Amino acid sequence: MPKRKVLVMASLFATNPALAAETHHRHVHASPYAGEETREIKALSQADVDELLRGGGWGLAKAAELNGMPGPSHVLDMASELGLSAEQVEQARRIHDAMRREAKAIGGRFVAKEAELEKRFRAGDITEPELVTRISEIEALRSKLRTVHLTSHIEMTRAQLAHRIERYATLRGYR
Known part of the structure; x- marks a missing residue:
């Protein structure tokens, strides 16, 4: 991931902890089978x-x-x-x-x-x-x-x- 993108995301998460928690929650529960349902x-x-x-x-x-x-x-x-x-x-x-x-x-x-x-x-x-x-x-x-x-x-x-x-x-x- 480009350094600039990491910095932007880090600043967003720092100013909005709910966004960070939501993003983390989605990734933790994502299935390795996503995409295979078709x-x-x-x-x-x-x-x-x-x-x-x-x-x-x-x-x-x-x-x-x-x-x-x-x-x-x-x-x-x-x-x-x-x-x-x-x-x-x-x-x-x-x-x-x-x-x-x-x-x-x-x-x-x-x-x-x-x-x-x-x-x-x-x-x-x-x-x-x-x-x-x-x-x-x-x-x-x-x-x-x-x-x-x-x-x-x-x-x-x-x-x-x-x-x-x-x-x-x-x-x-x-x-």
Whole structure:
């Protein structure tokens, strides 16, 4: 904030303590969610929806990725830097394509279930038993989605990269 603006605000607050208190009160109670109320699905940003519908990782495989187990998408992106053979690239592509197909299907169902939950809250008459059922369905899908992504990292590691994991980690900026 420019120095001049700070001085003007300080002088206003000094001459009108009520203004200072009102400004402080508004900032203390401001929600970090302000602006998200216009989302179609409040629990998901448009970027989240796009990532889920395209079968992207959505950060669900960090346990594998950050512990030295490469993911197929990144392996394919770095195939030349990793020195992969044509056969290894094809193997990575098979793992990636299978993972992506399954993740897209599950991600689509996940987004649809979140949209249904949103619709029920929008209607304002959701019951607790219905909520428990809907949340259980959504979290079961999240679990399946995470399993799909983590499994692809396990498969990649087993398939071909044991001797290239250090290079992978360096290229990804982990070392």
